[in-house]
Structure formats: structure tokens, C-alpha cells
Amino acid sequence: MHPPRLYVITIFLIFIWFRGTSQSITSPLDSRLKTLDSTLTVLHNQAMFNGVVLVAEQGKVRYQKALGIASITNNVPLTTQSAFNLASVSKQFIAMMIMQLQEQGKLKYDEPVQTYLHHFPYTAISVRDLLNHTSGLPEYFDLAQKYLGPLDTLTNDGLVQLLNQHKPAPVFQPGDKWAYCNTGYVVLGAIIAKVSGMPVETFFDQNIVRPLKLKNTYIYYHKSKTVPHNRVYGFRRENGRNVADDLIRLDGVVGDGNVYSSAEDLLIWAQSLSTGKLVKEFTIKEAFMPVKLNDGTTYPYGFGWMIEENGNVLMHTGGWVGFRTLIIRYVDRKQTLIMLANGGNAAGRIARDILDGKPVQLPQTQLISNVRVIDGTGTPARKAAVRLRNDRIWEVGTLTPFKNESVFDGKGMVLSPGFIDSHSHHDLNAQPDALPAVSQGITTIVVGQDGGGLLMDTLQSRLKRQPVAINVASYTGHAMLRQKAMGANGLYRTAKADEVEQMKTLLRSEMHNGALGLSTGLEYESSFFSNRDEVLQLAQVAADSGGRYISHIRSEDITLDEAVDEIIQIGRQTKMPVQISHLKIALRSKWGQSQRLLALLEEARSEGVKITADCYPYDYWMSTLRVLFPKRDYTNPVSAEFAVNQLFDPSQSVLVRYAANPAYAGKSVGDVAKLRNEKPAQTLMNLVAEASDFGQKNPDVSGVEGIMGKSMSETDVRDFLTWPHTNICSDGANDGHPRGYGAFTRVLARYVRDQRLMTLETAIQKMTSLSAEHLGLKNRGIVTSGYFADLVLFNPDTVLDKARIGDNKALSTGIEAVWVAGKLVYQGQKTTGVRPGTLLRR
Structure with a gap:
């Protein structure tokens, strides 16, 4: 589940630099876990991690730790049994329920969504497109915020109704691209309820929670009738204080988020995926296959799982309100990393790098x-x-x-x-x-x-x-x-049409x-x-x-x-x-x-x-002597006289540099005029002419002259x-x-x-x-x-x-x-x- 613009903080997908030590992947797991433990402790002590971490190898817990509180209202400490909102990690559970319905013969992946939701307005989008994020549907957040009242709670059926009523244009044709889409998984939640004939949470409890004997896993959403005793509440740190950051009025939906689970239960869930307890082996295998797009290319995402390293790493992240979640299955190493945070911060990238033996740096x-x-x-x-x-x-x-x-x-x-x-x-x-x-x-x-x-x-x-x-x-x-x-020597005219185009x-x-x-x-x-038209173009x-x-x-x-x-x-x-x-x-x-x-x-x-x-904040400027001739008539005595009377005060206007005669630098134009026994206007014309002559003879010299002009x-x-x-x-x-x-x-x-x-x-x-x-x-x-x-x-x-x-x-x-x-x-x-x-x- 990814948040609307109001809440976008996709922490796990942002690379952050940290300072610390590195260990090789060949170093013993115990050594890397010690590094992980000390790192998480430091992060927690600096208010940068509040959550639970679990690492398992070959199904056995090798490391687990809970740091922080489950709620800012009562400061109840977290445990490995605390149930967190999984945010987008929820998607793999939704995908599993779709797979179960497919095995039961109640739906087919490649059937149009309209087969199951008659009011769904897009004829070409299939169930598979929703699972793989290839539907082209726009995100629902803007749609809901635009059309819902301030006291309305969005539901799965309500979203389908909004899509049918307003028919927002698809971003692309189904199967043409891969684009992460929360809308698709909310629609999948509606399909589950429709096809199974029961609320999603009931189907979930009967077909996943009970078979796996999960103790702290359930679906909970805004305005649910009961509040589980071990529910973790989201919050965030704001200028040194913890403030609530939990479910909002969009959270009446299920699918892109709002599955709750604990670290211990998630380990059981992860292990079940290779046992055939929930679906057959060939069914789950398809969930871990990269999606194939219309042009024949593939994208490394299956049914609710991101696929890395040719399938040797299966993972997903989540971020919603105060929750940040991560699950990684290292298939070849037979290791599992689970991180659940509720403080609006996360350490998933750090933990993964430590387990992978990569260098990490703490904030x-x-x-x-x-x-x-x-x-x-x-x-x-x-x-x-x-x-x-x-x-x-x-x-x-x-x-x-x-x-x-x-x-x-x-x-x-x-x-x-x-x-x-x-x-x-x-x-x-x-x-x-x-x-x-x-x-x-x-x-x-x-x-x-x-x-x-x-x-x-x-x-x-x-x-x-x-x-x-x-x-x-x-x-x-x-x-x-x-x-x-136009070239350095071609600037003293208006530009031609082709030059303007260049x-x-x-x-x-x-x-x-x-x-x-x-x-x-x-x-x-x-x-x-240049003329106005050139500048305007x-x-x-x-x-x-x-x-x-x-x-x-x-x-x-x-x-x-x-x-x-x-x-x-x-x-x-x-x-x-x-x-x-x-x-x-x-x-x-x-x-x-x-x-x-x-x-x-x-x-x-x-x-x-x-x-x-x-x-x-000064009443004198700095530029060239030539700007004192607005008509560019540098040898016109009338213009020079106008300049000394109207455009600058020769007695307070100082030559900053004058390459033609460096001795003039630091002197006012009035001072130079006295040295030369000239009137200031004549000196002004002569200075311009001498600087111009010097510049022509010394083309490699830049900034031949400059003046600080007193004229404001x-x-x-x-x-x-x-x-x-x-x-x-x-x-x-x-x-x-x-x-x-x-x-x-x-x-x-x-x-x-x-x-x-x-x-x-x-x-x-x-x-x-x-x-x-x-x-x-x-x-x-x-x-x-x-x-x-x-x-x-x-x-x-x-x-x-x-x-x-x-x-x-x-x-x-x-x-x-x-x-x-x-x-x-x-x-x-x-x-x-x-x-x-x-x-x-x-």
C-alpha cells in the first residue's frame, strides 16, 4: 500500500547513505546478526527505529528483537507477537486468496474483471493484470479524495462504484507496461468478496489464518466493529514528539493494505509457501514468475512479490501512515528477514545490507x-x-x-x-x-x-x-x-530567423x-x-x-x-x-x-x-564604462556630458580595474580627469576609447575595465x-x-x-x-x-x-x-x- 500524495514517504525505496562498518557475505551469520543488533539499538536510541525484527534460517529463528512501543497513548512495549498493519506486504495475502479461488475453480486469471464485477467499467483488464500491476488503472487516492465527502469512508465496493461512475482514463493499455497500482489490489479484494460470497476478512480467516494456525494475523480496517487487543498503532516523530499517524478515511478498503500480522506469524506464512499447505506447488510457483508484457519483455514482479536475483530473492516492502514493513525470502540461502515498524521510520535497507554483507553507514x-x-x-x-x-x-x-x-x-x-x-x-x-x-x-x-x-x-x-x-x-x-x-563578432545586430532557431x-x-x-x-x-521578438521567442x-x-x-x-x-x-x-x-x-x-x-x-x-x-543594498553599481552611453555613441561629447551630469557622479565613481593603464584602478573618474588635466566628460570618452583599443590589441584579456558608478x-x-x-x-x-x-x-x-x-x-x-x-x-x-x-x-x-x-x-x-x-x-x-x-x- 502506498499513500496518497499527502503521505508519500516511500522509505524503503529511497537509498540512504549511512556510516558504519561492512562485513562480507561469507562471514558467519552470527557475526552479521551481532552487527544488526548493535545497529538497531543505535537507531532506536536515536529515535530512528521503533519496531520488530526477525531473522530466520532454515525455518528456525536466529535473531528477533522488539524495540519501542505499540502505541503512544499507553506506551505498551512491542513484542514479536505484536500485529502491525503490513501496508503493501498485504498484497501477497490478497494474491494468495485469488490463487485459492482459482484452484477452487471459482475464477480464472485471464478472465476479464467484468466477469466477476459486472459494474467494473474496463472491458480489457483481466484478473492477472490486477495481480501483476499491468492494468493501467490510475491510483485511487486522488479519485477518492475528489469525490468522497469529508466524513465518508472508502470501501472496496465504493471504489468500484467510483470507477464506474467517473471512469478515469487508463494510464496505458493493459499489459503494455508495468506500473505499481494499489487500485488493482483493492479491486481484487472486491473480487474475493464477490466470488467467495463472504467478507474478505472471513475468507482470509478460514483459508489462511486457521490452516496455518496464525495467532496474531487478521484483517482490520477503518470502522471495523472490533479492535484486536494486540493491534499496533502507527505514529511518527515530529520535532521531537511522537504524534499519532494511523488509519485514515481511505482505510475502509482491504487489498492494498490493512492485513495485520506479527513477525512470528509472518515467519510461519513465509515457510508455508514452500509446503503446499495453502495452494498446490505449481500454483505458488506461478506467483514467483516475472510478468510478461505485451511486447514480450518481462518485469520482475509476480503475484504480490518482487523478484530479484533470478528468483533467489523474493521480497516486498510497504509504507502507509506510520507503518513501514519489509519481508525478504532468500531462497538460495534459506533465510528470511522480517521488519515491521510503526514509528514512521525504517531500517529495512540497513538490515538487508548487513545480512548481504554490504557496507552500511548509519545516519x-x-x-x-x-x-x-x-x-x-x-x-x-x-x-x-x-x-x-x-x-x-x-x-x-x-x-x-x-x-x-x-x-x-x-x-x-x-x-x-x-x-x-x-x-x-x-x-x-x-x-x-x-x-x-x-x-x-x-x-x-x-x-x-x-x-x-x-x-x-x-x-x-x-x-x-x-x-x-x-x-x-x-x-x-x-x-x-x-x-x-551568431559568433563573437556578429552580436551588434538583430538576429536572423535561423539564428533565433539555433x-x-x-x-x-x-x-x-x-x-x-x-x-x-x-x-x-x-x-x-536584439529586438523584443527575439527575446520573447x-x-x-x-x-x-x-x-x-x-x-x-x-x-x-x-x-x-x-x-x-x-x-x-x-x-x-x-x-x-x-x-x-x-x-x-x-x-x-x-x-x-x-x-x-x-x-x-x-x-x-x-x-x-x-x-x-x-x-x-548600495547606491552605487558596478559595470562597464560603456553602459554610460545608452545610445552607444562613445565619441559624442553631448552624450558624455549627459552621462557625467545624469548617469553617474565622476567624483564618487571609482575605476575598479583598467587594464589599459593599471595605475587608474582605485581612482575616481574625477581623479583621473584631474591627472589628465581634462574635463570629466572628455576623460570618460578617452577612457572608453583607450580601453577599446587595448581590448582589440589584447583579445585574450577579459574584463579590461570596470567602474563602480555612484548614481542612485x-x-x-x-x-x-x-x-x-x-x-x-x-x-x-x-x-x-x-x-x-x-x-x-x-x-x-x-x-x-x-x-x-x-x-x-x-x-x-x-x-x-x-x-x-x-x-x-x-x-x-x-x-x-x-x-x-x-x-x-x-x-x-x-x-x-x-x-x-x-x-x-x-x-x-x-x-x-x-x-x-x-x-x-x-x-x-x-x-x-x-x-x-x-x-x-x-
Whole structure:
């Protein structure tokens, strides 16, 4: 039995890494059982196993152990006689009853289901299809939840009626594929009742329980008239507490689950399958034969059994509400493993690996105690502890350490999700320990910005060669696509139709490889000459792949309104989320119009356009000198004069780098003008020309020039930061603008603590969950169970950005520790050398 989406936790089918020791399969069974015993004890002591385990060899019990309780209401201890809901392990019992009816001549496997259930609406589905999971029926959970009332209990007959009434379309034609299907086994339960003329539980008791003299085996379902005395109740651990997790209103059915049994009874059941007590030998043999599909291929599943190693291993798992179950029959080794758990956790994979002599590793937990948790949702801080398990957050609440558990004392400081930098130029290839990022609390960066970036495969290859400390996600850059389709020297025009098609093909491939979407840098020359249609066509490709669009819009100054209209139209026409990169107003005559601009964005949102923004907390930007000429007329004195009067302040705008004359680096344009005895406008034109000439003569040199331009109003910056749909970014790199080392800590210090522009909780939300939402990142950005353990511990009273112009690499203070995927990557203003970062794909 597998749960509806509400409850999907298919533990046994998820491979989990553990730390521990390994033994060869050739080592004595006693030795492996000792390892199993100690392992289960450790897991139980760390609240990761509550259940019963039994191992038998040649029909004799070699190991059995019960750990934990049968119910959280009375704490009755489990025993090997405790009866668990078997979940999907129930299917083998349903299959056995069908086999018995077949031997009695009351049904045939290859007859249509309609032969026995006249209201079943699918003519081509046979009984065998139900047994083998080849029916093509959809799962019943969604159907039941859609059409049942909140107080209705689903039954087997009720499900058949729902199928007949609503006739949901089959997923495939019977026999074409194998697809696990709980619906089929519920229908089998209805067939058993119909053909036998008695309730399923009665037939089960008469034909399986009594012949095998089982003492703790029965069928029990929601609203059964009696409650067996030894029934085990499901529960789960939730933030350090046990909470009920037992039968729900769908549990009026029998077939895909709701058979109860004990470990001792299951051993008797397993042994009976080779004795002929219940059905003849040739009948049971067919249950262990792989299903044959219509195209002649086979799939390793029989009648309620998974088949492995050419039939030498027969097994099944189950997971439903708080129950996790497993039965394995090692036919060649004559061994049986039975595991029954009711605490919402399991150790089946571990136990099997131990018996198979494979290496296993126990889950690693660590506790971060004595912290104020600001969880990223915007809700108030609370005192709590946070427990990590491997790379995920496991629990948040009032927690006490397990025996020998690693404990990190947070000393009353704030623990929040690691910050997500939605717009980054940090070069992890050059600095794999990511000091500029982690020193300000960043655990994930998003690259491929402003139309640039790398192909996803190239990124992945780099990360494999050179692991990094933090996570990386990427957009696909428009300029990169243009260069590959048009050539490096062909970018200064609109693209031809065939070139646009080439770009679209490559973009589709990148989206398939996990890019977040399309990024553009329309103010830069490599993309400036594209028209709206080219951008829109590419954006539609990203939208069709479920992606997003982020843009350094076409103008942040003289044609700002037109540029904003362009991104709004892209959002309106593609219907995908669109985001303005580093939102700003860079034209002096338009300073103070932030509220008008935000009103435009809100109007678009009210019409259904999903437009958002990110913003960095500075009133000076960093780019190239060439962006100061919006008309690209670099030798026009009028345009140069306009730039120094409207687009930047020469006296406060500093050259970060200038390869044509390295002595200019660190000086303002005004300073350089004085050195050259020129007016700032003339110097601006000359600097552009000299850098261009240097670049042509030195084509292998990248980043010939860069400037930090002072050209924004502090009032506008404050307005943009506080817009509810703005998340924080750095737009930073390893060098240059101080934002590369201090954007996030600057928000916490300047705008939260000093100016009280927003609450600390709001600021954290803008750095974490809101960023994740805007990027489409899953399971990141909130301190909650199941999310990745990307975390930052900081002191809100001392956190401070120290990076400044002239000292742009000064480390922030107050960031005490940073974890990525549960690994400590930064502490005491030093990186640890641990590099658990990964490439995040859409």
C-alpha cells in the first residue's frame, strides 16, 4: 500500500547513505546478526527505529528483537507477537486468496474483471493484470479524495462504484507496461468478496489464518466493529514528539493494505509457501514468475512479490501512515528477514545490507542547540534547537541530545536558513571555498546572470573536478546563446530567423539539463541589439519548459519605463514568472520615482503578471564604462556630458580595474580627469576609447575595465528593498564592488539594526524563502523538517559588513557559523575546507 500524495514517504525505496562498518557475505551469520543488533539499538536510541525484527534460517529463528512501543497513548512495549498493519506486504495475502479461488475453480486469471464485477467499467483488464500491476488503472487516492465527502469512508465496493461512475482514463493499455497500482489490489479484494460470497476478512480467516494456525494475523480496517487487543498503532516523530499517524478515511478498503500480522506469524506464512499447505506447488510457483508484457519483455514482479536475483530473492516492502514493513525470502540461502515498524521510520535497507554483507553507514545526526530560530517564513523568532540528519533538517523544537550526539551550542544567537543569492558573479572556480559568499552567510548562489554564464554540462564538469563549498544554480544566458549562434563578432545586430532557431534549440537543451530559465542583460552590447521578438521567442521556450525569466533590463536610466514595459509584456505573454535584476533608478532626473515604478509593477501583478525583483543594498553599481552611453555613441561629447551630469557622479565613481593603464584602478573618474588635466566628460570618452583599443590589441584579456558608478538615490534603494516582492541579492563577485563580500550583512546591519527599515524576520525572509520562491528552488530557504540543512548562525547585535571601496575584501563580522548540506563550511571567520556544494537543477 502506498499513500496518497499527502503521505508519500516511500522509505524503503529511497537509498540512504549511512556510516558504519561492512562485513562480507561469507562471514558467519552470527557475526552479521551481532552487527544488526548493535545497529538497531543505535537507531532506536536515536529515535530512528521503533519496531520488530526477525531473522530466520532454515525455518528456525536466529535473531528477533522488539524495540519501542505499540502505541503512544499507553506506551505498551512491542513484542514479536505484536500485529502491525503490513501496508503493501498485504498484497501477497490478497494474491494468495485469488490463487485459492482459482484452484477452487471459482475464477480464472485471464478472465476479464467484468466477469466477476459486472459494474467494473474496463472491458480489457483481466484478473492477472490486477495481480501483476499491468492494468493501467490510475491510483485511487486522488479519485477518492475528489469525490468522497469529508466524513465518508472508502470501501472496496465504493471504489468500484467510483470507477464506474467517473471512469478515469487508463494510464496505458493493459499489459503494455508495468506500473505499481494499489487500485488493482483493492479491486481484487472486491473480487474475493464477490466470488467467495463472504467478507474478505472471513475468507482470509478460514483459508489462511486457521490452516496455518496464525495467532496474531487478521484483517482490520477503518470502522471495523472490533479492535484486536494486540493491534499496533502507527505514529511518527515530529520535532521531537511522537504524534499519532494511523488509519485514515481511505482505510475502509482491504487489498492494498490493512492485513495485520506479527513477525512470528509472518515467519510461519513465509515457510508455508514452500509446503503446499495453502495452494498446490505449481500454483505458488506461478506467483514467483516475472510478468510478461505485451511486447514480450518481462518485469520482475509476480503475484504480490518482487523478484530479484533470478528468483533467489523474493521480497516486498510497504509504507502507509506510520507503518513501514519489509519481508525478504532468500531462497538460495534459506533465510528470511522480517521488519515491521510503526514509528514512521525504517531500517529495512540497513538490515538487508548487513545480512548481504554490504557496507552500511548509519545516519549522522547533530544538534544545534540554544538558538533563536528565524525560520525564513517571516514569522517571529523563537527559542529552539535544530537537529540535522545527514544533509537535511530533521527536527526543530525543544530537543535534548541523543547519547553521543554532536552538539553545537548556538549561545543564544540567531539560526536562520542559509542566504540565497539570486544574482551572483562569484567565481567558485577561482575560490572553491567561497569565502566572499559564506563570510556573509550565503549558502547558494545563482549564476548565468546578465545574459552570460556557462552551459550546464560545463558547470557540472567543473564542480566534479573542483568541489565547492556552496550550492550553485544557473540560468542560461541570452548573450551566450547569441554568441554561439551568431559568433563573437556578429552580436551588434538583430538576429536572423535561423539564428533565433539555433538559440531556441540550445536553450531547450539547457532547460532539459536543469537551467532555471533564461537570463538577459539587454543593456549590454552583446544583447542590446536584439529586438523584443527575439527575446520573447526565447522566453517562450523557457516558459514551455517550466522555467523563469530574469533580466538586467534594457535600460535603468533614460528608457527605464520602456524597459520595464518589455519585461512586463514578456511575463504577460509567456505567463511565467519574470524578475527584474538589481532593481534601480540610475537617472538623476528620475530619482525619487521609486514609488511610481513600484505602482507599475503592482498594477501588472494585479493583472496576473508574476513579476518580482531583486535588489542589493548600495547606491552605487558596478559595470562597464560603456553602459554610460545608452545610445552607444562613445565619441559624442553631448552624450558624455549627459552621462557625467545624469548617469553617474565622476567624483564618487571609482575605476575598479583598467587594464589599459593599471595605475587608474582605485581612482575616481574625477581623479583621473584631474591627472589628465581634462574635463570629466572628455576623460570618460578617452577612457572608453583607450580601453577599446587595448581590448582589440589584447583579445585574450577579459574584463579590461570596470567602474563602480555612484548614481542612485538612497530613498529609492530603501523603497525597492522594502517592496514585498523584492528579495535580496549581491550582484557581487570575488573582487571589485564591496557587495561581493558584504551585501547580505549590510542589510542586517544598516537597514535592520540601525535604520529599522524592516524587521529581522522580514529581512531573513527576503534572503531565504522569498529568494527560493522567486527562483523555483525546492526544499530550501526555510528551517523546517525535510528541508536541506543550509544554515547560518549569526549575532544580530554585532553583524556588520566591513567591505568598503578601497578595502573591498574585508570580511563581515557577526557571521559565526555556516552549514551547507549539514556540513560546517565556515566558522570563526575562516572556511573549514569542507566542500559539500552541489549543482541545483530546476
